[in-house]
Amino acid sequence: MIxxxxxxxxxxxxxxxxxxxxxxxxxKPQITExxxxxxxxxxxxxxxxxxxxxxxxxxxDLEPGTGEFSTAEAKTFLEQLADYGAPVxxxxxxxxxVRDDLVELVDYAADLGxxxxxxxxxxxxxxxxxxxxxxxxxxxxxxxVDGLPERNDAFRGEEGAFDAAVRGxxxxxxxxxxxxxxxxxxxxxxxxxxxxxxLLVDVGLDRFCFYHLDYGGRGADIADLDLSPEEKRAAVERxxxxxxxxxxxxxxxxxxxxxxxxxxxxxxxxAREEFGEAKARAVYDHLERNGGDPTGERVADVDYEGNVHPxxxxxxxxxxxxxxxxxxxxxxDESNPLLRALRNREDHLTGKCADxxxxxxxxxxxxxxxxxxxxxxxxxxxxxxxxxxxIRLEGAxxxxxxxxx
Numbered sequence: 445m446i447x448x449x450x451x452x453x454x455x456x457x458x459x460x461x462x463x464x465x466x467x468x469x470x471x472k473p474q475i476t477e478x479x480x481x482x483x484x485x486x487x488x489x490x491x492x493x494x495x496x497x498x499x500x501x502x503x504x505d506l507e508p509g510t511g512e513f514s515t516a517e518a519k520t521f522l523e524q525l526a527d528y529g530a531p532v533x534x535x536x537x538x539x540x541x542v543r544d545d546l547v548e549l550v551d552y553a554a555d556l557g558x559x560x561x562x563x564x565x566x567x568x569x570x571x572x573x574x575x576x577x578x579x580x581x582x583x584x585x586x587x588x589v590d591g592l593p594e595r596n597d598a599f600r601g602e603e604g605a606f607d608a609a610v611r612g613x614x615x616x617x618x619x620x621x622x623x624x625x626x627x628x629x630x631x632x633x634x635x636x637x638x639x640x641x642x643l644l645v646d647v648g649l650d651r652f653c654f655y656h657l658d659y660g661g662r663g664a665d666i667a668d669l670d671l672s673p674e675e676k677r678a679a680v681e682r683x684x685x686x687x688x689x690x691x692x693x694x695x696x697x698x699x700x701x702x703x704x705x706x707x708x709x710x711x712x713x714x715a716r717e718e719f720g721e722a723k724a725r726a727v728y729d730h731l732e733r734n735g736g737d738p739t740g741e742r743v744a745d746v747d748y749e750g751n752v753h754p755x756x757x758x759x760x761x762x763x764x765x766x767x768x769x770x771x772x773x774x775x776x777d778e779s780n781p782l783l784r785a786l787r788n789r790e791d792h793l794t795g796k797c798a799d800x801x802x803x804x805x806x807x808x809x810x811x812x813x814x815x816x817x818x819x820x821x822x823x824x825x826x827x828x829x830x831x832x833x834x835i836r837l838e839g840a841x842x843x844x845x846x847x848x849x
Contacts, residue, residue: 445653446701446734448684451711451727452718453691457698462531464730475559476531483744483775484532485525486563486756489518489546491748493539495565496601499590499628501661501757502747504538511749515545519552521746521766526556528772533558536756538748541568547576554581562586563626566612567605574612575619585616586653588626589640591633599633610647617648624651624698629679630669637679641686645695654683656703656827659816660757667816673829680707684714703757705737705809706828709802713834728805736807740786744775754786758812785821786811792822800835 445463449455460470488502491509513521525533533553540546541564553560562577566587577585590599593606616623625644629637644652657663657670671679680701687699701707708731716724735742738755745756752763752774763783764774778784785792789808797808808814809825817826 446705446707446711446731448687448699448701448711449691449697451730452684452688452715453696455691455696455698464733482529482531483738483742484534485530485771486534486536486743486745487521488536488538488745488747488756489513489540489543489549490538492542493537493565494542494567494602495539495605497565497590497662498599498601498666499630499657499663501658501663502536502538502759503661508542509748513748513750515548517750517767518545518549521750521771522549522553522556522558524766524771526553526558527770528775530771531559532561534561534563536563539565539568541573547573547580550577550582551580559583564588564612565600565605565609567602567608569612569615571615571618574615574621578619578621582621584622584624586624586626587613587616588628589613589643590628591636592639592643595633595636610643613647613649622651623649624653625649626653626655628655628657629671629676630657630666631671631675632669634671634675634679637682638686641683641690641697641699645690645697650696651698651700653700653702654680656701658703658757658810659813660759663757664816670827673827676704676706676827677710677829680710681714684711688718703810704825704827705806706825706830708734708736708805709800709830709834712802712805731805734805736803736805737809737811739811740783744771746771754782755812782821789822793824794820794822795824796828796830796832796835797822797824800830802830802835 450457456470456472458472458475462475490512491504492507493504540562550560560582561584562582563586587609589609590596596606597603613623627640641652659667683699690697712724712728715727740754743755745753746766747759750766753759753761761782763780793808809828811821813825813827814823815821
């Protein structure tokens with residue numbers, strides 16, 4: 445994740461230590477005091493979902509999948525994560541609220557010292573359920589709204605899904621549960637971007653996560669609906685503008701970009717144009733500490749059957765199964781060729797990524813999109829929207845210095 449509000453507006457957040465190794469700069473209580481050394485783990489608790497979204501990376505279905513963890517198995521898995529030192533467990537799905545034991549598992553994770561957070565479509569979040577999750581130790585609920593009513597409901601295959609999600613958001617806010625809105629942009633819902641940001645302010649939210657489409661699960665089936673690189677750039681620029689506009693009005697919303705590290709380079713350039721060289725350097729330094737695309741390093745996924753994946757979007761490749769080996773052993777095993785390659789990707793990137801001046805803050809962007817589009821793991825990310833003249837190195841050692849020039 446890349447925080448526009450942190451980089452451009454200096455907004456403190458509880459993730460400053462985790463994301464930028466900048467806990468000492470923040471006035472907020474921190475998730476960790478230093479940059480993460482272990483991955484945030486997304487757990488697809490179930491394959492079942494009450495909706496059928498066109499972009500679902502997990503390929504969720506209306507029925508539960510075979511082989512889902514029992515409560516006892518889930519607790520054993522959570523113990524593995526705690527023993528390994530994972531900082532955050534994100535309960536995802538499918539829709540995690542279809543599990544009857546979700547509150548119990550959140551409570552167990554919190555008792556183990558994990559930070560439990562939730563990814564949900566929000567439609568099942570009653571006030572009572574939100575309060576129970578809060579009391580169990582849930583720290584955050586991210587609720588997906590992919591457009592205003594007509595477009596959101598078409599995306600999610602259910603009339604009334606938008607209204608139900610907004611009720612879920614309001615129920616979380618009513619019981620004091622920190623909540624944010626998540627939005628994945630495509631050509632189908634891009635016209636609603638500004639309306640969705642306005643919505644979150646209207647209902648009292650202060651956190652907005654803007655997701656680029658990654659080509660996993662059903663997301664691969666709608667890759668043709670992805671924005672063009674030029675449209676993508678324009679959307680990111682508009683979100684940066686809106687963030688600055690809201691902050692100038694005293695609305696301190698936290699806005700985050702997810703899934704396309706061309707955004708990192710863009711924000712360096714945007715900061716230089718809007719605020720000058722010193723600000724561009726500060727933005728670059730934070731992004732360099734962030735480390736670029738986290739796949740296979742700072743984020744991991746475990747599906748409902750226990751298979752470990754390099755990221756939640758890469759469900760088609762398993763690194764191993766936590767029923768056979770503890771999560772930590774699987775994650776540390778660099779005899780796996782994909783894991784080893786991802787962690788040493790700078791040695792293999794081709795095309796414009798190989799000599800890009802922003803490589804240290806991007807690291808080639810999405811390897812999954814490159815693989816899906818070209819069958820080459822190390823080809824350029826097809827959704828990089830930087831121009832050739834913006835990325836070209838001008839001489840040895842200029843990758844860092846040149847980035848803020």
